[in-house]
Amino acid sequence: MPENRCSTVWGIDSWTTGISGGMLRALDTLLDKSGLEDLFKPGEHVAIKISVGELGNIRYLRPVFIRAIVEKISELGGTPVIMDTVGMIGNTLRGPTDWFYTTSVNGYPGALLGKDVIPADGYTGEEGELLPIEGDELGGVEVARGIVEVAATVVVSHVTGHPFFGLNGALFNKGVGCSAQKGKWRIFNPLKPEVNSGQCNNCAVCVSLCPVKAISADNGAAKVDKSRCKGCNHYCVAFCPHEALSVQDGSQTRFQKRVVEAATAVNVAAMGRLFYLNFLLDIGKYPDYYTVGDQNVTPDLGILASRDPVAIDQASLDLINKAPGLISEKSQGYRLLATDSPKFNEIHGVDAAYPLKYAEEYGLGLRTYHLEMIGG
Template sequence: MSKVYFASRRAEYADSVMDKVNNLIDRVNIKDGIDDNDSAAIKLHFGEPGLTTYLRPVLVKPFADKIKAAGGRPFLTDANTIYHGPRSDGVSHLETAVKNGFSYTVTGAPVIIADGINGEDYIEVDVPGKFYDKVKIAGQAHRAKAMVVLSHFKGHEMFGFGGALKNIGMGLAAKEGKLSLHSNIKPKIKKGNCTKCGSCIRYCPAGSIKMTEGGAQIDSAICTGCGQCLMVCSYHAVKIKWDMDFSEAQKRTAEYAYGVHNPKKGKIWYFNFLLDITPECDCYPYSDSPLVADIGILASADPVSIDRASYELVKAAPSLNNSKAEGLKEGEDKFKGGHPQTNPEPIFKHARDIGLGEDDYELIEI
């Protein structure tokens, strides 16, 4: 049974939330896992512009300070999205991070986007999976010697909740990996939208796109599903069907999470922030009312246990009026208020089955 440390959101003059964060970092003992000069990634989500409930940048600084005190070199990181938007390439992603407050003066660490400008930087990692024997992990995240994973715990349409497993499994998958987590099929080009600009042909690494009279066309026999064409088309002509069964997507994500976690065992720690527990993930450009009141912060070396403990704490909490969970009782899954069809159990079971962590925990309140 893995240990999960818990600090309540309640605070007072001599025991602020910042004090609690510092205590949690000491309890999981990141100091002993960081060697002199270790590069140490702080994995987080910089928030979509318009969202107001992403992890507060001031809460990141204690992690940068503790890593530096242990002799490490911290940097903040995330990988690019596959959908078009303000985090889909390394330049706009970095700009979004700074605009949302993740600047060096606030956090004490620079931002390095983990998979490069166009998502081209990744490393293949062996995993003992049912769906994959290799996963494609964002290069700078994999190369970092140590990692702390900071997760804003909230709802998610595909997973039920978004926590540590989703943060590393989906979050650090390179574009090709993200595509394979969302869809079983290759992209297609919608003829009416294609202006024949040719960008996708120039960027396609497999040479699988050709221009026809009606517009660009993908040869799905050659296409590797890397997702580059999705990103470079400015006319929204490249489409994928987001049709993966949620249960399978969860299991695939667990295998990607394994590919991030396993090479860093003993040098990777997880912190879940059960604050602003909103119904949707941080990729949406808005924040709805929280489902339950703030609960606190959890820390563990086990990504499965910390998510299980976080999920159970949210279930046990009373739902808030004027939220999507209004009317749900203590003990009921509050995330069902946002996504009634989504069941998060497959990711727990598969993560445990492949040896990523334990689906059980000992909760230690500090």
């Protein structure tokens, strides 16, 4: 790739400078100027891929922003369809009743707009289409049928940290969030936990968190039955009070690669007709599909828009790293994260920059970007 090539990322900040300058108005301008109208023709179905958020998470994106996007797509003549994919075993976005309950409780009933949130891979997550892709890890991935069927997709990502991927943004939402259940299992498969029996005090928190009963702690330290473990939410690793569980060396990298490769399959499914919106608001440690939402790691930084998922995630990561840090861990005595620091690397011990590098090598997009800030 030539050195001078770069992608454009449009952005607004999160300041409100007067009665007429709120974020919704700025978002409207952002959508006008960043070329959303080139994504689809009037009459076409346009998926708005959101992350509804797991029950218990309190930092997911506010529905009012999704409504603004619905209205803009309608105004441009498209037919918006709000979609998410069902969660993995143990999640509350699974099966018709839980799906309805969770979307409603989190404020996405959407029916007044006539735009209910539709499970893109069916209520069981089984509705996917296997699309072949090249790469080190996955030969192909099952993309949610809903994403395959629409003419174009707007990937709306609420940017947060991710314990194993680093930055939960456009790439993660696209790679994991647009995959059907089978695809998700294969993406997460490398993340099987190991127990450091020296640190384990047999509290059995991990046993209660495991949705497939793969962990036992009956005699002494916890044991993981690798044949039962699906490498799912990895709550066991993320929430062990004694940090006794960890994933195998190198498995994080394999997982990161798989997410990136799966994201390529979505390119195939959408025939390249994708648009990305990264919301840098309530930037917490954990993604919305985690059942908790911890303290934010930086102040609100704004909203970005681009046609390049790598550029928009790189810009997001740069903004977050550059920003003043908020409090880190309760256990660390409310230490403030430093300005100009790789915050997710510090919090999660993960290389957040690596997936972006791999994605660029892989041809998904460019890490070099030009950030065009739009005045309110």
